[in-house]
Amino acid sequence: MSVTQERIRIGDQYYLLASALAPTRPRRLLNHGDSFAIFDLSGDVPLAALEPFGVFHRGTRHLDRLELRVNGNFPVLLSSSSSEDGAEIVAYLTNVDERRGEEVVLERDTVGIQRKKTLIDGLMFESLRLENFGSRALRLEVAVLFGADFSDLFELRGVARERRGDLEAPLIEGGCLCFGYLGRDRVRRQTIVRFSNPPDSIHGTVATFEIALDPSAVRELDIRIECRDGLQPPRVVALDAALEAVRDERAQWQRQFAGIRSSNPGFNEWIDRSRADLAMLRVAGDYGTYVYAGIPWFATVFGRDGLITALQTLPFAPAIAAGVLRTLAALQGDAVVEACDEEPGKILHEARHGEMAALGEIPFKRYYGSVDATPLFLWLLGEYAARTADLQMIEELWPAALRAMEWIDRYGDRDGDGYVEYERQGARGLVNQGWKDSHDAISYEDGSLADPPIALCEVQAYVYAARRSMAELARRRGELTLAAAWDVEAERLRERFNRDFWMPHEGTFALALDGAKRPCKVVSSNAGHCLAAGFADDEKAHAVIARLMRDDVFSGFGVRTLGQKEKRYNPMSYHNGSVWPHDTALCAAGFARYGAGREVAALVEALFDATGGLENRRLPELFCGFARKSSLGPVPYPVACQPQAWAAGTVFLLLQSLLGMQIDGFARRIVFEGSAMPDWMTTLELSGLAIGDASVDLHLTRGRNGPAIEVVDQRGEIEVVVRH
Numbered sequence: 001m002s003v004t005q006e007r008i009r010i011g012d013q014y015y016l017l018a019s020a021l022a023p024t025r026p027r028r029l030l031n032h033g034d035s036f037a038i039f040d041l042s043g044d045v046p047l048a049a050l051e052p053f054g055v056f057h058r059g060t061r062h063l064d065r066l067e068l069r070v071n072g073n074f075p076v077l078l079s080s081s082s083s084e085d086g087a088e089i090v091a092y093l094t095n096v097d098e099r100r101g102e103e104v105v106l107e108r109d110t111v112g113i114q115r116k117k118t119l120i121d122g123l124m125f126e127s128l129r130l131e132n133f134g135s136r137a138l139r140l141e142v143a144v145l146f147g148a149d150f151s152d153l154f155e156l157r158g159v160a161r162e163r164r165g166d167l168e169a170p171l172i173e174g175g176c177l178c179f180g181y182l183g184r185d186r187v188r189r190q191t192i193v194r195f196s197n198p199p200d201s202i203h204g205t206v207a208t209f210e211i212a213l214d215p216s217a218v219r220e221l222d223i224r225i226e227c228r229d230g231l232q233p234p235r236v237v238a239l240d241a242a243l244e245a246v247r248d249e250r251a252q253w254q255r256q257f258a259g260i261r262s263s264n265p266g267f268n269e270w271i272d273r274s275r276a277d278l279a280m281l282r283v284a285g286d287y288g289t290y291v292y293a294g295i296p297w298f299a300t301v302f303g304r305d306g307l308i309t310a311l312q313t314l315p316f317a318p319a320i321a322a323g324v325l326r327t328l329a330a331l332q333g334d335a336v337v338e339a340c341d342e343e344p345g346k347i348l349h350e351a352r353h354g355e356m357a358a359l360g361e362i363p364f365k366r367y368y369g370s371v372d373a374t375p376l377f378l379w380l381l382g383e384y385a386a387r388t389a390d391l392q393m394i395e396e397l398w399p400a401a402l403r404a405m406e407w408i409d410r411y412g413d414r415d416g417d418g419y420v421e422y423e424r425q426g427a428r429g430l431v432n433q434g435w436k437d438s439h440d441a442i443s444y445e446d447g448s449l450a451d452p453p454i455a456l457c458e459v460q461a462y463v464y465a466a467r468r469s470m471a472e473l474a475r476r477r478g479e480l481t482l483a484a485a486w487d488v489e490a491e492r493l494r495e496r497f498n499r500d501f502w503m504p505h506e507g508t509f510a511l512a513l514d515g516a517k518r519p520c521k522v523v524s525s526n527a528g529h530c531l532a533a534g535f536a537d538d539e540k541a542h543a544v545i546a547r548l549m550r551d552d553v554f555s556g557f558g559v560r561t562l563g564q565k566e567k568r569y570n571p572m573s574y575h576n577g578s579v580w581p582h583d584t585a586l587c588a589a590g591f592a593r594y595g596a597g598r599e600v601a602a603l604v605e606a607l608f609d610a611t612g613g614l615e616n617r618r619l620p621e622l623f624c625g626f627a628r629k630s631s632l633g634p635v636p637y638p639v640a641c642q643p644q645a646w647a648a649g650t651v652f653l654l655l656q657s658l659l660g661m662q663i664d665g666f667a668r669r670i671v672f673e674g675s676a677m678p679d680w681m682t683t684l685e686l687s688g689l690a691i692g693d694a695s696v697d698l699h700l701t702r703g704r705n706g707p708a709i710e711v712v713d714q715r716g717e718i719e720v721v722v723r724h
Contacts, residue, residue, distance in 0.1 A: 025040060025046075025051070025053075026040070026041050027039065027040065027041075027053070028040070028041060028043070028080060028082055028089045028091075029082065029086065029089075029295060029642075029643075030086070030087075030088075030089060030117060030118065030119040030124070031086065031119065031280055031281075031295055031299070032119050032120045032121060032246055033120075033121050033122075033283055033284075034057060034058045034059075034121075034122070034283070034299070034300075034353065035055070035056060035057045035058075035119055035120075035121065035122045035123075035124075035227060036056050036119070036295050036296065036299055037054065037055040037056065037063075037117070037119055037124055038052055038053050038054060038056075038295075038296060039053065039066075039089065039117070040053065041077055041080040041091065042068070042074070042075065042077045042080065042091055042093060042115075043068070043080070043089060043091040043093075043115040043117060043126070044066060044067045044068060045063060045064065045065055045066035045067070046065070046067065047064065047065045047067075047147065051156075052156055052296040052297075055119075055124050055191075055225060055227065056153065056296070056299070057122045057227035057229060058122075058227075058229050058353035058354065059152060059153050059300075059352055059353035059354025059355075059356075059357065060150055060151070060152060060153070060189055060229070060353075060354050060355065061148075061149060061150065061151045061152075061153070061156070062148055062150065062179075062189065062191040062225075062227040063124075063146065063147070063148050063191055063225060063227075064147050064148060064149040064151065065145055065146055065147030065148075065205075066126075066144070066145070066146060066147075066225075067144070067145040068093075068113075068115070068128075068142070068143075068144055069141075069142070069143040069144075069145065070095050070111065070113070070140055070141070070142055070143075071095070071098060071106070071140060071141050072141065072143070073095070073096045073098070074096075075093035075094060075095060075096070075113050076093060076094050076095070076096055076108065076109075077091065077092075077093055078092040078093055078094055079091070079092045080092075083247075084272070084276055085246075085247055085250045085251065085276055085279065085280075086250070086276060086277075086279075086280040086643075087118055087243055087246040087247045087250065088116060088117065088118050088243055089115075089116070089117045089118075090114065090115070090116050090117075091114070091115045092112070092113070092114055092115075093113040093114075093115065094108065094109045094110070094111060094112060094113060095108060095109070095110055095111040095113075096108055106138070107134070109133075110132065110133055110134040110138070111130055111131070111132060111133070111134075111138065111140065111213070112129075112130070112131040112133055113128070113129070113130055114127075114128070114129040114131075115127070115128055115129075116129075116239075118239060118242055118243040118246065119242075119246075120235075120237065120242040120245060120246050121235055122226065122227040122228070122229070122235070123224065123225070123226055123227070123235055123237065123242065124224075124225040124227075125222065125223070125224055125225075125239040125242060125243075126222070126223040126224075126225075127220065127221075127222050127223075127239060128142070128220065128221040128222070128223070129218060129219075129220050130142070130211065130213065130218065130219045130220075130221075131213075131216075131217070131218045131219075132213035132214065132215055132216060132217050132218075133216075134215060135215055136215065137212065137213065137214045137215065138212070138213045139210065139211070139212055139213075140210075140211045140212075140213060141208060141209075141210060141211075142208070142209045142211055142221070143206055143207065143208045143209075144206070144207050144223065145205060145206050146170075146177060146179075146193055146205045146206070146207070147205055148170075148179035148181070148191040149167070150165075150167065150179075150181035150183075150189055150191075152354045152355050152356040153296070153297070153354060154354070154356050154357075154361075154362050155356070157297065159356070159361075159362065161356070161361065163184070164183075164184070165181055165182050165183035165184045165185075165355065166181070166182045167180075167181050168180035168181060168182065170204065170205050172202050175194075175195065175198045175199075176192055176193060176194050176195075177192075177193040177202060177205065177207060178190065178191070178192050178193075179191040179192075179193075183355040183358075184355065184359055185355050185358040185359050187229065187230050187355065187358070188230065189227075189228065189229055189230075190226075190227075190228040191225060191226070191227055191228075192225070192226040192228065193207070193223065193224070193225055193226075194223070194224040194225075194226070195207065195221070195222070195223055195224075196220075196221060196222035196223075196224075197209070197221055197222075209221060222239060224239075229353075250276070250279040250280065250282075251279075253279050253282055253289070254275055254276070254279050256317050256319045256320075257275055257313075257316050257317045258315075258316040258317070258686055258687065258688045258689045258690070259685065259686065259687035259688050259697075260316070260655065260684075260685070260686060261684070261685045261687075262681050262683065262684045262685070263681055263682045263683040263684070264680050264681045266608070266611070266612060266617065266680075267608065267680075267681060269611075269616070269617045270608065270611050270617045270651050271651055273616050273617050273618050273648075274618075274619070274648040274649070274650070274651045274652070275648075277618065277643035277644075277645075277647075277648035278291055278309070278313070278320075278645065278648050278649065280643055281293075281294070281295070281643060281645050281648070285301075285323075285327055286330070287323075287326045287327040287329075287330040287331075288322065288323035288326045288327055289319075289320075289323040290306060290323055290324060290327045291305075291306055291309050291310075291320060291323075291324070291645045292645065293305035293306070293350075293641070293644065293645050293646075294621055294641030294642075294643065294644035294645060294647075295641055295642070295643060295644075296641065297639070297641055298350075298641055298644075300350060300351055300352055300353070301327065301331070301348065301350065301351045302349065302350045303328055303347045303348045303349050303350070303370055303373035303376075303377070304349065304370050304372055304373045304376060304435060305645055305646055306324040306327070306328070306645070307324060307328070307347075307373060307376040307377060307379075307380050308376065308582060308586075308646045308649070309324070309645040309646045309648075309649040310324040310325075310380055310384075311376075311379070311380055311383060311653070312582070312585065312646065312649030312650065312652050312653040313649050313652045313653075314380075314383055314384065314387050315387065315652070315656050315661060315663055315689075316652055316689075317652075318384060318387050318388050321380055321383075321384045321387075322384065322390075322393060324380070325377070325380060325381055325384065325393070325397060326396075326397070328347050328348055328373070328377055329377075329397050329400035331347075331348040331351065331366065332345060332346070332347060332348070332400055332403060332404070333345060333346035333347070333348070333368050333407070338425040338426050339360070339363055339426040339427075339428075339429075340363045340364075340365070340366060340367045340368055340369070340426060340429070341363075341367065341368045341369035341424065341425050341426055341429050341433075342366070342368040343368065343407060343411040344403065344406070344407065344411075345374070345403035345404050345405075345406050345407030345410075345411070346368045346373075346374055346404075346407045346411065347368075347370070347373040347374040347376075347377045347404060348366065348367070348368055348370075348373065349367050349368055349369050349370035349373060349430075349433075350364050350367050350370075351364070351365065351366050351367070352364040352365055352367075362428070363426055363428050363429050367429065369422075369424065369426075369429040369430045369433045370433055370434075371412070371420060371421070371422035371433045371434055371456065371459055372433075372434055372435060372456070372458070372459050372462050374404050374407050374408060374412065374466075375404075375408060375412075375420070375459065375462035375463045375465065375466040376462050376466075377401075377404055377466075378401060378404050378405065378465075378466035378469055378470055379462055379465040379466050379469050379533070381394070381397060381401055381469060381473070382465075382466075382468070382469020382470065382472055382473055383469065385469075385472075385473060385476070385665070386472070386663075386664065386665060386666070387663050387665050388665045388691070388692070389665035389666045389668075389691070389692065390665075391476065394473055394476070394477070395477075398473075398477070401470065401473070404466075405466070405470060405486075408420060408463060408466065412463070414453050415453065417517070418492070418493060418496055419455040419460055419493075419496075419497075419513065420455065420459050420460065420463050421452070421453035421454055421455045421515075422434070422452065422453060422454055422456075422459075423452035423453035423454070423515075424452070431452075432454070434454075434456045434458070434459060434526075435458075435583075436526070436561065436575040437575075438573075438574045438575045440568060440573075440575075440576065441574075441575040441576065442454055442456070442511060442512055442520060443511075443520060443522060443566075443567070443568050443576075444514075444518075444520050444521065444522070445520070445521040445522055445566070445567065446567060447566075447567030447568050450512060450514045450520050451514045451515050451516070452514070452515055453514075453515045454512050454513070454514055454515070455512055455513040456511070456512045456526065457497075457501050457509045457510060457511060457512060457526050457527060457529075457530055458526045458527075458529035458530055458533075460493060460497050460501070460530075460535070461497075461529055461530040461532070461533035461535035462529075462533060463493065464490050464493050464494055464497075464533055464534075464535045465533040465534070465535070467486045467487070467489050467490035467493070468486075468487070468490050470483075470486050471483040471484070471486035471487045471490065474486065494535055497509075497530075497535065498536065498537050498540060500513065500517075500519075501513070501519065502540060503519070503521055506521070506523055506547060507543035507544065507546065507547045508523055508527045508543065508544045508547040508548070509526075509527040509530055509536070509540075509544065510522070511524045511526055511527075522562065522563070522566045522568075523547065523552070523553060523562070523563035523565070523566060524561060524562050524563070524566075525548065525553070525559045525560065525561050525562075525580075525583050525584075525587060527544050527547075527548065528544070528548055528559060528583070528586055528587030528590045528591075529583075529586050529587075529590065530544070530590070531544060531545070531587070531589075531590025531591065531593055531594060532586045532587070532589040532590035532593065533590075534593055536594075538594065541590075541593075541594040542594060542596070544590075545590075545591050545594065545596045545599055548587060549599055549602065551564075551627075552564040552565050554602075554606075555571075555579055555606075555625050555626065555627055555628055556606060556627060556628025557579055557606050557607065557609065557610040557623070557628050557634045558579035558580075558581060558583075558584035558603065558606050558607055558610065559579065559583060559584045559587050559603070560577050560578070560579055560625040561573075561575050561576060561577060561578055561579070561580060561583065561625070562575070562576045562577045564577070571624045571625035571626045571635075572624050572625075572637070574622070574637075577625040578622045578623065578624055578625045578637060579622060579623055579624070579625050579634070580621070580622045580647075581607055581610075581619045581620075581622070581646075581647045581650040582646035582647055582649065582650050582653075584603055584606070584607060584650070585603075585607070585649075585650040585653040585654050585657070586653070587603065588600050588603040588604065588653070588654055588657045588658075589653055589656070589657045591603070591657070592656075592657035592658070592660060592674070595674060597660075597674050597676050600657050600658055600676070601658065601676055601678055603654070604654045604657075604658050604678060605678055605680075606628075607619070607650065607651075607654065608678075608680075610623070610633065610634045612633065613632070613633015613634060614633065614634075618642055618643060618648075619644075619647040619648065619650055619651075620636065620637065620640040620641065620642045620644060620647060621637070621640040621641040621642070621644040621647055622637050622640050622647075623635060623636055623637050623640065624636070624637055658675070658676055658677070658678075659672055659675045659676075659700075659707075660672055660673040660674040660675050660676075660723075661675075663689075663691065665691050665692070667719070668691050668692070668694060668717055668718050668719060669718070669719040669720075669721060670689060670691075670696070670718060670719070670720050670721070671721045671722075671723065672707075672709060672720075672721070672722045672723070673723040674706070674723070674724070675700075675706050675707050675709070675722070675724075676706060676707070677700065677702040677707050681702065682701065682702050683699065683700065683701050683702070684699075684700040684707070685697070685698070685699050685700070685712075686698045686700070687712075689718075691718055692716070693716055694714075694715060694716025694717055694718045695714075695715050695716065695718070696711060696713070696714045696715070696718045696720065697711070697712040697713040697714070698710065698711060698712060698720065699712050705724060706724050709722050
């Protein structure tokens with residue numbers, strides 16, 4: 001197919017519709033568990049249509065309008081902020097000038113309005129506080145406008161539906177405003193709005209309060225919004241208790257991280273923001289905790305995203321990996337089900353709630369269309385064991401690991417050539433099933449799209465890492481024959497790959513091989529993942545590093561997903577020229593593995609500088625791949641997730657790569673090899689780095705020949721080794 005003939009049909013690839021308003025409306029976010037809410041800076045949910053404003057619960061938008069009016073007018077925004085832990089939003093507003101003819105009957109800035117919000121388990125609370133700073137008594141009409149469309153999240157992503165369920169007329173029951181929707185899945189979803197003080201009137205979906213305010217007087221109103229899915233009873237909790245519960249939960253979860261503090265305030269802010277984002281995305285599930293992929297589009301379990309996030313954070317918070325591994329093992333594929341690309345032993349791609357998933361209108365209720373999640377699961381399992389020496393966990397998950405290995409050999413290698421390929425089995429799943437899963441992500445050098453089944457370069461690297469990991473685990477279990485066989489298979493794969501995927505004219509690996517084993521000869525960031533797994537021959541690895549750092553690939557803020565010289569390059573695309581922070585971090589990990597410390601430092605500095613142009617130094621899922629301008633930050637991608645798990649995990653992998661830090665749990669040893677610190681950081685403190693029941697605090701000072709590392713305190717037996 002030629003590039004000019006290609007068309008996107010909305011819905012075929014679950015294409016994200018980008019509203020023209022999306023980049024111009026700053027947002028505030030709350031989330032907890034399977035619920036999240038997105039507001040404008042004033043705390044309103046503007047009548048949202050296809051924009052992702054609203055209150056969402058289990059894949060459905062339960063409120064698509066929540067607007068405050070004072071005397072019929074929008075209040076004026078003074079300030080808006082989210083708490084550091086993301087548990088609360090506070091907005092300060094005031095009244096507008098009100099006129100009657102030529103007379104100003106109420107001066108602006110007379111009424112102070114404070115709006116506080118928090119969210120817990122499908123309950124959203126709003127506290128309104130109004131204070132009269134004027135010299136005379138006031139009578140105010142405060143109105144709150146509500147709406148509930150019960151749109152499925154995939155409707156907002158642009159997937160058309162032939163028909164929906166039945167939207168019920170709003171009801172007033174016991175002073176509450178009740179919205180209802182009976183889905184075609186026969187689940188009745190409800191949004192119930194309760195008021196601390198009964199409104200003076202409710203007309204349609206507008207609740208109105210007549211408020212008398214003497215000078216200096218204060219009036220408070222509380223609104224509670226319950227999202228019900230089926231027959232579940234409402235949770236009984238007050239606003240203050242909800243806020244305290246969310247805060248305590250997130251603070252406790254963050255305490256599992258080793259402490260990281262540097263001499264650079266900006267870097268500290270980046271670390272703190274990333275750790276807080278991961279705590280926001282953490283969910284307590286049936287099989288342990290999991291970190292959801294991102295908000296708004298991926299607020300659910302994603303196999304690949306969870307696995308990479310766990311790899312990124314493993315040195316500093318290994319408990320994240322334990323929850324991810326247990327969850328994905330419990331959700332492992334059991335049978336061949338073509339509609340959802342499920343196969344025995346395969347690791348889940350994603351799991352979705354909501355009406356469309358329940359009805360099969362989208363295949364993602366439990367969807368397995370991910371070619372890389374299974375080898376990533378095995379790679380993480382091996383890395384987790386090496387980090388923690390937790391052999392009990394290995395015994396627990398060994399049956400799942402063997403099933404995953406069987407999937408690689410039986411189903412992953414579809415044609416028996418030794419490479420793991422993918423080809424969509426169901427009619428409505430993802431055409432591309434690597435991490436670059438947009439419809440146009442895998443192409444030949446002429447710009448035409450690759451023909452399946454497709455063997456991605458980084459997937460072969462993940463398989464290599466999986467075989468090496470499983471060989472080491474088998475040795476730990478005393479299964480020496482099995483370990484030796486897996487080592488041999490890994491080495492054969494490495495030799496074959498370095499021959500078949502190499503592009504000598506470009507000095508890098510081809511993006512993929514197609515179904516006829518023709519290489520996709522394009523320069524892409526995927527080659528950097530091969531280095532992260534230690535998959536490349538040394539000479540080729542250094543050539544790849546040099547190629548990815550050339551100006552057509554390195555934007556100045558990170559590594560572009562596709563080089564500028566390629567036919568499909570577009571800096572505003574999802575996967576063909578944009579910059580993904582996690583992708584750049586994996587490249588940095590690969591560079592570090594082959595001793596390219598200077599290039600690692602360049603990538604760390606690039607992403608650190610990128611955070612300086614972002615609110616709260618929060619890295620988004622991706623940003624556009626335009627070349628860096630000295631006075632400007634990165635160009636936003638309009639529908640990127642923020643927060644996003646593997647974007648938040650980026651800084652931890654970058655720090656590990658910069659320090660050349662490796663933790664050997666079995667030897668109780670922490671090794672720093674080829675460590676470096678950037679010019680903008682003179683000291684770094686790592687506290688509570690734990691192996692088993694022992695832990696150590698370290699102080700690093702930048703020096704001419706690398707950092708000097710001092711053991712400040714030690715509890716239990718841990719060896720610290722520094723290699724220059």
